[in-house]
Amino acid sequence: MRIDLHTHSTASDGTDTPAELVVKARAAGLDVVALTDHDTTAGWTAAAEALPHGLTLVRGAEISCVAEGGISLHMLGYLFDPTEPEFAQARDLLRTDRVRRAEAMVERCRELGAPITWARVREIAGGGAVGRPHVATALVEAGVVADVSGAFTAQWLANGGRAFVEKYEIQAIDAVRLIGGAGGVAVFAHPGAVKRGRTVSDATIAELAEAGLAGIEVDHMDHDDAMRAHLRALAGDLRLITTGSSDYHGTRKTIDLGENTTDPESYGAIAELATGARPITP
Numbered sequence: 001m002r003i004d005l006h007t008h009s010t011a012s013d014g015t016d017t018p019a020e021l022v023v024k025a026r027a028a029g030l031d032v033v034a035l036t037d038h039d040t041t042a043g044w045t046a047a048a049e050a051l052p053h054g055l056t057l058v059r060g061a062e063i064s065c066v067a068e069g070g071i072s073l074h075m076l077g078y079l080f081d082p083t084e085p086e087f088a089q090a091r092d093l094l095r096t097d098r099v100r101r102a103e104a105m106v107e108r109c110r111e112l113g114a115p116i117t118w119a120r121v122r123e124i125a126g127g128g129a130v131g132r133p134h135v136a137t138a139l140v141e142a143g144v145v146a147d148v149s150g151a152f153t154a155q156w157l158a159n160g161g162r163a164f165v166e167k168y169e170i171q172a173i174d175a176v177r178l179i180g181g182a183g184g185v186a187v188f189a190h191p192g193a194v195k196r197g198r199t200v201s202d203a204t205i206a207e208l209a210e211a212g213l214a215g216i217e218v219d220h221m222d223h224d225d226a227m228r229a230h231l232r233a234l235a236g237d238l239r240l241i242t243t244g245s246s247d248y249h250g251t252r253k254t255i256d257l258g259e260n261t262t263d264p265e266s267y268g269a270i271a272e273l274a275t276g277a278r279p280i281t282p
C-alpha cells in the first residue's frame with residue numbers, strides 16, 4: 001500500500017486540477033491520496049468525481065495557523081464534515097484575508113520595482129485560495145526571479161521579506177479543536193520545517209497533543225534525517241501517529257507524488273478516528 005497524505009491542487013497553490021491530481025496519483029502507483037488544499041475544501045467534489053479505480057481519496061485541508069505568539073504553522077485536517085458551521089466559517093475568514101494580503105504583497109512588489117499586477121495574480125490563482133506561490137509565479141513571468149523558490153527570499157516573499165505581508169491565521173490549538181469538532185483528525189504538517197521560518201517547541205506540540213492533536217508529519221521534504229529521528233521519538237513519547245507525505249504542489253515544487261509515504265497502520269488509525277467524512281473508494 002502506497003499512501004500519500006498531503007497534496008495540493010489548483011483549489012489552492014498546486015498546479016494540477018483536482019481531477020488531474022487523482023489521475024496522476026494513481027499513475028504514480030498510489031493506493032491512497034489525501035487532497036489537502038490550503039484553507040479550502042473546494043477541490044473535494046471534483047477529485048471524488050474523477051477518482052480512478054484502485055485509488056482511495058482522503059478528503060482534507062491544510063489550515064493556516066499561528067502559535068507561540070507569532071510562529072506560523074500548518075495544521076492538516078482529515079475527514080472532517082465540511083458543513084460543520086464553526087470550522088467552515090474559520091476557513092472562510094482565512095480565505096477572505098488571503099485575498100487582502102495577496103493584493104497588498106503585489107502592491108509591495110510593485111513599489112519595489114517588480115512589474116506585476118493584481119489582475120494577473122488573480123488570474124494565476126484561478127479562483128483557488130490565493131497565496132504567495134501565485135505571486136511568486138507572477139514574479140517569474142515578469143522575469144524578476146528565475147523560479148518560484150527564487151521568490152521565497154528576503155528580497156521578496158519569504159517570511160519577513162521586503163514584500164511579505166502577514167495573513168490572518170488561527171491559533172493552532174483552536175484549529176485542533178475546530179477540526180475535532182467537525183469530526184476530523186488533526187495532524188501537524190511539517191512541524192520541523194526550519195528553512196521556512198521559526199518552528200514551535202516540543203512543549204507546544206505536547207500542548208497540542210493534550211488538546212486532541214492526533215499526529216505529526218515526520219517524513220517530509222523539509223525535514224532532514226536528524227529532524228525525522230527527533231520527531232519520531234517525540235511522537236513515541238506523546239503517543240502521536242506519524243505520517244509521511246510529498247506535499248506535492250505540481251510544478252510549483254520539485255517533489256513528486258509519493259516521494260514520502262505513510263504506513264498503512266498510521267493511515268488506518270487516522271481513518272478510524274474520523275467521524276466527519278469517510279475515505280472514498282470508487
Ligand code: AMP
Nearest residue numbers: 013038130131132133148149152196249
Ligand atoms: P502562503 O500560504 O500564501 O503564506 O504561502 C505558503 C506556501 O508557499 C506554502 O504552502 C508553499 O506551497 C510555498 N512555499 C513556502 N516556502 C517555499 C519555498 N522556499 N519555495 C517554494 N515554495 C514555498
Ligand code: FE
Nearest residue numbers: 008013038249
Ligand atoms: Fe502550499
Ligand code: FE
Nearest residue numbers: 062074189190
Ligand atoms: Fe504546509
Ligand code: ZN
Nearest residue numbers: 006008062247
Ligand atoms: Zn501543504
